[in-house]
Amino acid sequence: NAGVMQNPRHLVRRRGQEARLRCSPMKGHSHVYWYRQLPEEGLKFMVYLQKENIIDESGMPKERFSAEFPKEGPSILRIQQVVRGDSAAYFCASSPLMGDPVDEQYFGPGTRLTVT
Amino acid sequence: GESVGLHLPTLSVQEGDNSIINCAYSNSASDYFIWYKQESGKGPQFIIDIRSNMDKRQGQRVTVLLNKTVKHLSLQIAATQPGDSAVYFCAEGGSNDYKLSFGAGTTVTVRA
Numbered sequence: 001n002a003g004v005m006q007n008p009r010h011l012v013r014r015r016g017q018e019a020r021l022r023c024s025p026m027k028g029h030s031h032v033y034w035y036r037q038l039p040e041e042g043l044k045f046m047v048y049l050q051k052e053n054i055i056d057e058s059g060m061p062k063e064r065f066s067a068e069f070p071k072e073g074p075s076i077l078r079i080q081q082v083v084r085g086d087s088a089a090y091f092c093a094s095s096p097l098m099g100d101p102v103d104e105q106y107f108g109p110g111t112r113l114t115v116t
Numbered sequence: 117g118e119s120v121g122l123h124l125p126t127l128s129v130q131e132g133d134n135s136i137i138n139c140a141y142s143n144s145a146s147d148y149f150i151w152y153k154q155e156s157g158k159g160p161q162f163i164i165d166i167r168s169n170m171d172k173r174q175g176q177r178v179t180v181l182l183n184k185t186v187k188h189l190s191l192q193i194a195a196t197q198p199g200d201s202a203v204y205f206c207a208e209g210g211s212n213d214y215k216l217s218f219g220a221g222t223t224v225t226v227r228a
């Protein structure tokens with residue numbers, strides 16, 4: 001079984017450009033989470049999506065960042081007009097269900113974004 | 117927000133010895149705790165989890181202990197191997213709360 005897939009693995013963008021990060025959840029999983037990891041830090045929650053729905057984007061910066069999880073295709077995290085501070089590793093996780101208590105989240109290998 | 121913190125950012129262990137990684141959490145509402153292992157260039161890998169209605173759980177070579185009184189979590193690795201070298205994160209969540217809060221991580225280095 002393929003795990004969570006993310007691409008690209010490494011992405012270099014100049015300041016002001018757009019970055020698009022893709023995440024394909026594990027087969028059978030319909031819940032996707034995006035986390036950001038700055039150097040030497042733990043992961044920070046950004047957004048939680050289900051198919052065609054943003055459930056919680058409380059961890060997303062108010063500007064320039066957006067996420068979607070369309071009915072068909074991967075989830076996409078989009079960063080417009082990137083700045084140096086956006087340089088980080090972005091991880092996607094998926095889970096089969098959200099229940100009580102929270103189900104295990106499986107993480108992808110991450111996309112390392114470097115803004116020059 | 118409240119955070120999950122780890123004691124000791126680095127841990128050096130002799131191969132074959134046991135490792136103990138500690139974690140302090142501050143959100144008393146958290147009732148689900150997970151340990152993840154992250155190797156260089158990879159995503160976090162699930163190791164073991166524990167619910168708040170338990171104080172100990174064992175896996176293969178790993179044991180997680182939860183002390184809710186002092187809000188402390190630990191991961192014990194038996195007979196540490198070179199492949200155990202990685203950054204270890206504790207994460208917490210709550211019932212009906214899918215957001216995991218991660219600590220900063222402890223880097224474990226295994227000496228041959």
